[in-house]
Structures are given as C-alpha cells and as structure tokens.
Amino acid sequence: MSPTPVPNSTTPFWRTELHELDSHRTTPDLPSDCDIVIIGAGFAGAALAYYLYDDNPSPPSVVILEAREACSGATGRNGGHMKPDVYYQVPKYIKKYGVKAAVDVARFEASQVQAFKALVEKEKIDCDFVLTRACDATLDPDLARDTHHAFTELQKSGVANLKDVFYAYGKDAEKLSGVKGALSCFTFTAGHVWPYKMVLHLLRTAVNKGANLQTHTPVTRISDTELPDGRWLVETERGSIKAKKILLATNGYTAHLAPQFRDKIVPVRGICSRITVPKDRPVPFLPYTYSIRHGVGMYDYLIPRPDGSIIVGGAKPKFWHDRSQWYNVTDDSKLIEPAVPHFDGLMQRTFKGWETSGAKTDRVWTGIMGWTSDFMPYVGEIPGKPNQMILAGFSGHGMPLILLSAKAIVQMIRKGSKFEETGIPEIFRATEERLKSTKNEILGSNSQPKL
Numbered sequence: 001m002s003p004t005p006v007p008n009s010t011t012p013f014w015r016t017e018l019h020e021l022d023s024h025r026t027t028p029d030l031p032s033d034c035d036i037v038i039i040g041a042g043f044a045g046a047a048l049a050y051y052l053y054d055d056n057p058s059p060p061s062v063v064i065l066e067a068r069e070a071c072s073g074a075t076g077r078n079g080g081h082m083k084p085d086v087y088y089q090v091p092k093y094i095k096k097y098g099v100k101a102a103v104d105v106a107r108f109e110a111s112q113v114q115a116f117k118a119l120v121e122k123e124k125i126d127c128d129f130v131l132t133r134a135c136d137a138t139l140d141p142d143l144a145r146d147t148h149h150a151f152t153e154l155q156k157s158g159v160a161n162l163k164d165v166f167y168a169y170g171k172d173a174e175k176l177s178g179v180k181g182a183l184s185c186f187t188f189t190a191g192h193v194w195p196y197k198m199v200l201h202l203l204r205t206a207v208n209k210g211a212n213l214q215t216h217t218p219v220t221r222i223s224d225t226e227l228p229d230g231r232w233l234v235e236t237e238r239g240s241i242k243a244k245k246i247l248l249a250t251n252g253y254t255a256h257l258a259p260q261f262r263d264k265i266v267p268v269r270g271i272c273s274r275i276t277v278p279k280d281r282p283v284p285f286l287p288y289t290y291s292i293r294h295g296v297g298m299y300d301y302l303i304p305r306p307d308g309s310i311i312v313g314g315a316k317p318k319f320w321h322d323r324s325q326w327y328n329v330t331d332d333s334k335l336i337e338p339a340v341p342h343f344d345g346l347m348q349r350t351f352k353g354w355e356t357s358g359a360k361t362d363r364v365w366t367g368i369m370g371w372t373s374d375f376m377p378y379v380g381e382i383p384g385k386p387n388q389m390i391l392a393g394f395s396g397h398g399m400p401l402i403l404l405s406a407k408a409i410v411q412m413i414r415k416g417s418k419f420e421e422t423g424i425p426e427i428f429r430a431t432e433e434r435l436k437s438t439k440n441e442i443l444g445s446n447s448q449p450k451l
Ligand SMILES: Cc1cc2nc3c(=O)[nH]c(=O)nc-3n(C[C@H](O)[C@H](O)[C@H](O)COP(=O)(O)OP(=O)(O)OC[C@H]3O[C@@H](n4cnc5c(N)ncnc54)[C@H](O)[C@@H]3O)c2cc1C
Pocket: 004, 005, 039, 040, 041, 042, 043, 044, 045, 065, 066, 067, 068, 069, 070, 071, 072, 073, 074, 075, 076, 077, 078, 079, 080, 081, 082, 083, 217, 218, 219, 220, 249, 250, 251, 252, 253, 254, 256, 257, 269, 270, 271, 272, 313, 366, 367, 368, 369, 391, 392, 393, 394, 395, 396, 397, 398, 399, 400, 402
C-alpha cells in the first residue's frame, strides 16, 4: 500500500512563521457525519473549502482532514513560483492532444495568475504576492535550438495566444536575462507568493464560516462501497465520519486511499532552498522570476523575494539519474543529499554581477509532488465512485492550475454544472481510459516537466 505522509518532515522556509491554525482542531472530537469531507489541507484542499463557503448563504457541513499540520505537504515546501506554461509545452501538447486541447490548457494556466491576483485583492491576503514576469533562460545549445524551432512554428501557426510572450534568441538573451551563457530567453506574465500564508488565509476564511478543520488526522481508509444510505465511510485513527461526498486533495499520497491511482499519480520527491545575501553587499536587481534550463527536463527555478532572499528549486542535474532519490519516494524528512551542494554558489555561477555577492544557502528542504503518468492533473468525478471527486496530480506545477480547478469543482457541486461547462481543460478529466492506461511518461524519454 502507498504510504501516508511521514512525521518529522524537513522545515521549509515558508513554515518558519506558523499560523494559529497550523495544528488546529475545530472540535476536540471528529463529528460522526457531515455533507462533505475534504482530505488534504494544501492549496487544493484549502481552495475547495474556500469556494464551498464563498458567498454561500446555506453552505454544506464540511470537515477537512489533514494528516500532518495544515499546509505541510508540497504547497508548504514549494518554490512559490506561479508560472503558467503559455508556450513551452504547447507544441508537444498540440501533437499529442490536438490544437484545441493544447490551447485550452495554455489559456487556463494564463488565466489563473490574474484570478489569483483578484483573489488576493478581494480577500486582502497577506502572502507577499507579486505580479511579475517569468524569464526562461536556456543554456543548453540543443534545447535552445529545438525550442527555437518549436516556438517559431507555433508563431507561424497562429493558433496560440502569444501576445504576452517576449522572445530573444542569440546575442540579446544574455543581456536581457542577466543569466550567464543564456542562448535564448522568453519572458511572460507570472507571479510569486508565500504559499503557506496564502493557504492558511483560505483555511482561516473557511473555518470562520463553519468548516471543521482537523489536523494531525491521517485518513486510513475510505469504504470500498457506499453505505446502504448512499454515504461513504471515511476512517481515521481518531474515528470515522460518514459523508455524502468526498473530495480527495491528497496529491502524491492519493493512491493510499484510492488504489486505482497507483502508478497514475506517483509521489516524486523534489528539493528547494533559500539563499540569502549579506545586507551590506549591494547585488544586481533581479527583475523576473527565473527558470534556468540546462537541458531537456533539467532545470533550476527561482523567485526573488521582497526580503532580498531567493527561493531556488530544481537541482535536477545532480540527482535525476538516481531514481531512488525521487521516484515513488514519500519521505520528506530527508534531504536529497547529492543535490544539497548545488545551491551553494548558484547565484554567483548563474547571474552576471553576482560573483562577489556573498550569496549563501540559508536552508534546504524536500517535498513530495504528485506526478501523473501523462503529466495532466486529475480533476473532477472519480470514475465508478459516485460522489467522490479528485483534485490532484499537478506534476510539480500546481500553483498556476489549482485555484480555478477548485473553483470549477465547487461549481459542479453547488450548481450541478457538468464538467464541460466549467472551463476545466477536457484533458484534465479523470477518465476510466486514463486510469486504465499502462503508459508511464514520467520514466519515458519524453518526460519534460514544465518548470
Ligand atoms: C520542492 C517542491 C517545489 C515545488 N515548486 C513549485 C513551484 O515553484 N511552482 C509550482 O507551481 N509548483 C511547485 N511545486 C508543486 C506544488 O507545490 C504542488 O503542485 C501543489 O502544492 C499541490 O498542492 P496540493 O494541495 O495538491 O498538494 P499538497 O500541498 O501536497 O497537499 C496535500 C495534503 O494532503 C495531505 N494528505 C495526504 N494523504 C492524506 C491522508 N491519507 N489523510 C489526510 N491527509 C492526507 C498531505 O499531508 C498534504 O498536506 C513544488 C513542489 C515541491 C515538493
């Protein structure tokens, strides 16, 4: 059976200022029944809870069950980078799924950044959100050439909305990006955020409106079939809850409760760090967020924070060849040791003018992502399980995908909308066909994650 989240996880920078709800239990005991159980209190679970209560005069009773502390999974340990993929994977998706599906995904991703900004403003969320531009800088000659050809073809075809994408190839790339040796660079609208603060704000809002949050409550089992009254039995070490509806927001751990997702949503361990600069050393301003592409699927990515520090993730060239470090790994209590030294001197090696910055690694942590075998998330009703829905499997790319997916699921619940009426890309639907497929693109030669 797939394992549940481990205790004693590494401490990410984002979890160094804990919110009052971090280990919260709204009631000392679990209620015996409710309308909706949400399993998982990361971005997906919190966004579902938020929308279930948002502007809802007669909300359902909702219990949120979280195995560890609130937002202690991938969301609390990520790079804080909200970067929609508006061009990079589009040519590949056109070949695989056709123009409409590929363009739908790019449009959906791009719209999330603006939706997120609107939410932060509406709810006055104090989460260091910054609307900015992402800069993808490519160092590898083969990848720069292939990306160039794919992008120019995409431009010629006119099918995708590339109005917001600025592209420089060749000599200007290094100057525009500030990245040493950049052979090409793309910039486009993106954001960055303190993810833990954002999620805890959403949870606070839902709890204030009646949600029952139960942290440190791992769900051990969901009944195989519905009870005679049509409800599902959700079992935990602290007792069971009967629920009319179950929403799985369990990311890389999904298969533990829903075995049909085994090998479909695979736990993949990633690593992140925080780099600081001594206060007395002026360093060149970093105007963007960055992805530094070293080769196909090999990258570092980073966000400059308002406090002057930099959050950097990736380091894949240092450990990706050793599958035991990342594939099917759920232990985020340990670092990926071969990757740790990679962050030392990364700013000095990467950026022009940073050679004498004194930038140094302040903290390193790991986290568990949920990668899907076809790189598409699972969103919506679970086949063969009436009244069970899923929002999981963002393949290390959840920040520009989760908010509007959660909103759409809630629209299905509250208004009875059909999947196709919600704006969720069709290829995100959790279908029987996807669950039956034995293809695993994670381990295939064309695995090309987005960041
Ligand atoms: C190191 C790292 C860096 C990343 N960087 C980025 C980035 O910069 N940009 C980006 O877009 N994405 C990034 N990601 C991916 C992103 O963090 C995820 O896509 C996103 O946070 C997923 O949110 P979630 O709510 O689905 O999952 P999670 O945040 O993992 O939440 C799932 C929750 O479910 C709980 N849970 C699981 N099983 C059970 C159970 N049986 N009972 C009760 N609770 C359970 C877990 O404890 C967890 O809290 C990164 C991920 C990692 C690990």
